[in-house]
Amino acid sequence: xxxxxxxxxxxxxxxTGLLKESDLDIAEGTITLNLPEGSNEILLKNLYLSxxxxxxxxxxxxxxxFLPYAPASxxxxxxxxxxxxxxxxxxxxxxxxxxxxxxxxxxxxxxAQILFKIEHTDVPLSYYTGILxxxxxxxxxxFFEVGLPKKGEKVFVSAASGAVGQLVGQFAKLSGCYVVGSxxxxxxxxLLKNKFxxxxxxxxxxxxxxxxxxxxxxxxxxxxxxxxVGGKTLDAVLLNMRxxxxxxxxxxISQYERSQxxxxxxxxxxxxxxxxxxxxxxxxxxxxxxxxxxxxxxKIKEGKxxxxxxxxxxxxxxxxxxxxxxxxxxxxxxxxxxxxx
Amino acid sequence: xxxxxxxxxxxxxxxTGLLKESDLDIAEGTITLNLPEGSNEILLKNLYLSxxxxxxxxxxxxxxxFLPYAPASxxxxxxxxxxxxxxxxxxxxxxxxxxxxxxxxxxxxxxAQILFKIEHTDVPLSYYTGILxxxxxxxxxxFFEVGLPKKGEKVFVSAASGAVGQLVGQFAKLSGCYVVGSxxxxxxxxLLKNKFxxxxxxxxxxxxxxxxxxxxxxxxxxxxxxxxVGGKTLDAVLLNMRxxxxxxxxxxISQYERSQxxxxxxxxxxxxxxxxxxxxxxxxxxxxxxxxxxxxxxKIKEGKxxxxxxxxxxxxxxxxxxxxxxxxxxxxxxxxxxxxx
Numbered sequence: 001x002x003x004x005x006x007x008x009x010x011x012x013x014x015x016t017g018l019l020k021e022s023d024l025d026i027a028e029g030t031i032t033l034n035l036p037e038g039s040n041e042i043l044l045k046n047l048y049l050s051x052x053x054x055x056x057x058x059x060x061x062x063x064x065x066f067l068p069y070a071p072a073s074x075x076x077x078x079x080x081x082x083x084x085x086x087x088x089x090x091x092x093x094x095x096x097x098x099x100x101x102x103x104x105x106x107x108x109x110x111x112a113q114i115l116f117k118i119e120h121t122d123v124p125l126s127y128y129t130g131i132l133x134x135x136x137x138x139x140x141x142x143f144f145e146v147g148l149p150k151k152g153e154k155v156f157v158s159a160a161s162g163a164v165g166q167l168v169g170q171f172a173k174l175s176g177c178y179v180v181g182s183x184x185x186x187x188x189x190x191l192l193k194n195k196f197x198x199x200x201x202x203x204x205x206x207x208x209x210x211x212x213x214x215x216x217x218x219x220x221x222x223x224x225x226x227x228x229v230g231g232k233t234l235d236a237v238l239l240n241m242r243x244x245x246x247x248x249x250x251x252x253i254s255q256y257e258r259s260q261x262x263x264x265x266x267x268x269x270x271x272x273x274x275x276x277x278x279x280x281x282x283x284x285x286x287x288x289x290x291x292x293x294x295x296x297x298x299k300i301k302e303g304k305x306x307x308x309x310x311x312x313x314x315x316x317x318x319x320x321x322x323x324x325x326x327x328x329x330x331x332x333x334x335x336x337x338x339x340x341x
Numbered sequence: 342x343x344x345x346x347x348x349x350x351x352x353x354x355x356x357t358g359l360l361k362e363s364d365l366d367i368a369e370g371t372i373t374l375n376l377p378e379g380s381n382e383i384l385l386k387n388l389y390l391s392x393x394x395x396x397x398x399x400x401x402x403x404x405x406x407f408l409p410y411a412p413a414s415x416x417x418x419x420x421x422x423x424x425x426x427x428x429x430x431x432x433x434x435x436x437x438x439x440x441x442x443x444x445x446x447x448x449x450x451x452x453a454q455i456l457f458k459i460e461h462t463d464v465p466l467s468y469y470t471g472i473l474x475x476x477x478x479x480x481x482x483x484f485f486e487v488g489l490p491k492k493g494e495k496v497f498v499s500a501a502s503g504a505v506g507q508l509v510g511q512f513a514k515l516s517g518c519y520v521v522g523s524x525x526x527x528x529x530x531x532l533l534k535n536k537f538x539x540x541x542x543x544x545x546x547x548x549x550x551x552x553x554x555x556x557x558x559x560x561x562x563x564x565x566x567x568x569x570v571g572g573k574t575l576d577a578v579l580l581n582m583r584x585x586x587x588x589x590x591x592x593x594i595s596q597y598e599r600s601q602x603x604x605x606x607x608x609x610x611x612x613x614x615x616x617x618x619x620x621x622x623x624x625x626x627x628x629x630x631x632x633x634x635x636x637x638x639x640k641i642k643e644g645k646x647x648x649x650x651x652x653x654x655x656x657x658x659x660x661x662x663x664x665x666x667x668x669x670x671x672x673x674x675x676x677x678x679x680x681x682x
Contacts, residue, residue: 057609230608249611256609263604267571268398268597270590270620277618279611 014061050129151176210236308332391470480508551577649673
């Protein structure tokens with residue numbers, strides 16, 4: 001194979017405020033589908049791309065930001081890919097992998113890039129952008145390793161129908177916890193209650209006062225808050241935490257589009273309630289990926305854990321899918337399909 | 342002994358905003374210096390009273406507040422007292438104790454009240470309001486048990502010349518850490534550098550931008566922040582924490598006089614830097630009090646730990662001493678002496 005066309009989703013420039021489709025562009029580049037002699041790189045055909053909240057964060061021009069996107073370059077993110085050619089001894093042509101790639105049809109990734117080989121192919125491949133990929137490990141590590149749940153504890157999950165939240169709620173139920181989730185539409189709330197088995201759920205957009213809402217669902221308070229949104233929700237949660245509670249800080253999607261984040265005012269509750277509020281980064285837990293698969297794959301096959309995806313088709317629809325994520329338009333994990341094999 | 346006069350410091354009503362001397366009153370009650378037949382209470386003569394930041398917190402009319410003061414009643418707080426009469430088998434007349442008492446000359450405390458018997462009397466008795474009392478255990482438990490310091494780590498302490506801060510800084514040095522403190526006057530900064538052995542110190546009131554100041558003292562970032570003040574300082578610290586840093590949330594004195602606390606905006610740093618931010622309450626660590634004494638008493642006697650008090654004389658000066666604490670007028674631990682024996 002020689003030089004082929006390579007469609008890409010480009011970030012035009014750093015973004016301030018709400019992400020708009022016009023901040024992104026579809027460009028048509030080219031790529032040579034052969035590795036140069038002696039290269040140890042890996043050439044990937046990207047099949048599924050993952051729309052993740054952290055991506056918005058990398059679009060802001062903030063000093064000291066860890067690995068931000070470069071303007072006029074393709075977006076990067078998690079995806080499922082097939083190896084086209086490999087100069088790396090661990091990968092060979094035809095291998096299916098998931099890991100960090102670019103928003104384009106084909107990507108040339110350096111040998112140092114961490115890619116996970118996909119062993120279980122009797123589940124949808126797209127799952128490796130979610131339940132069996134980064135969001136899955138995020139939910140697992142955050143809930144079990146950071147949250148340290150105990151049977152009978154009360155768990156609150158925000159953005160609960162998203163890729164991570166839906167799993168956290170199911171992990172909580174499997175651990176004998178009581179779990180309530182919040183989400184931003186009636187459809188999502190129905191999903192939480194009827195599909196994912198949350199004990200209860202509410203639409204935060206219909207609650208005039210989140211503190212009152214939380215007191216209704218947690219009259220005895222919250223032991224574990226799985227934080228995906230930040231801002232006003234966090235402030236209301238702080239008023240409703242129990243003694244020795246834990247706040248697992250996974251993400252703060254409500255803040256990523258603000259040039260000035262909302263101030264959180266109830267932090268003195270951390271003291272009186274002896275709260276541990278702890279952030280984490282999923283990649284620290286990748287060494288436990290195989291242990292995670294041992295836990296989750298049988299549960300998926302037995303139907304003990306279910307999973308909902310929102311699938312967009314084609315790279316051209318990537319900008320809309322990504323913008324929709326921050327508007328909460330997706331129901332379940334937002335995936336973009338470029339090719340199915 | 343029969344009925345005697347009993348001077349008291351009374352909280353007139355709940356306080357909003359800055360505490361003023363006029364919010365407090367000196368009243369003259371009476372007390373009978375005999376226990377009723379069969380009582381298991383303890384009658385105390387109060388010698389030293391402790392001015393502590395948490396007291397302001399108990400003066401606000403905030404729902405769900407843990408044990409707030411009652412308006413028109415005497416203040417309560419930590420003190421050093423002598424047992425006048427005891428119906429409790431663990432205490433006898435003449436015993437010296439420290440624990441929770443009231444701002445008055447004599448107090449009748451219930452048998453369930455936790456009082457620590459003072460065994461070491463070859464140090465100033467007033468020390469049991471500070472270095473050998475609640476603030477001492479606070480510094481010890483917060484730094485060692487919550488902060489989990491490692492040799493070589495960089496430690497920042499706010500309100501560093503206060504009762505807790507001065508000890509945290511010295512514990513940090515004894516643990517092989519680099520430690521910088523902030524305080525609100527040149528005298529305090531001198532004390533930190535020249536008396537307590539902090540590696541460096543600065544006057545936060547002279548820093549136009551705390552973020553810049555912290556970058557100057559911690560070019561590689563902060564591993565442990567011992568949080569005594571909250572608000573803007575916390576926000577600047579969040580920008581300067583290192584990966585896997587810990588924020589020990591001991592107090593937030595800058596927030597206690599605000600009806601609306603300052604919003605903290607940089608909490609997303611918790612995620613990317615994997616920060617553990619943990620509140621604690623000193624009483625949870627009282628079971629370790631004797632272990633704490635074993636650690637600290639020899640160090641005091643050998644001069645390896647020093648301690649500075651700011652002593653006010655007489656119950657009449659209590660309101661001014663307490664108000665001064667929130668204005669930062671005290672240099673070192675603010676103590677009020679009622680009687681020396």
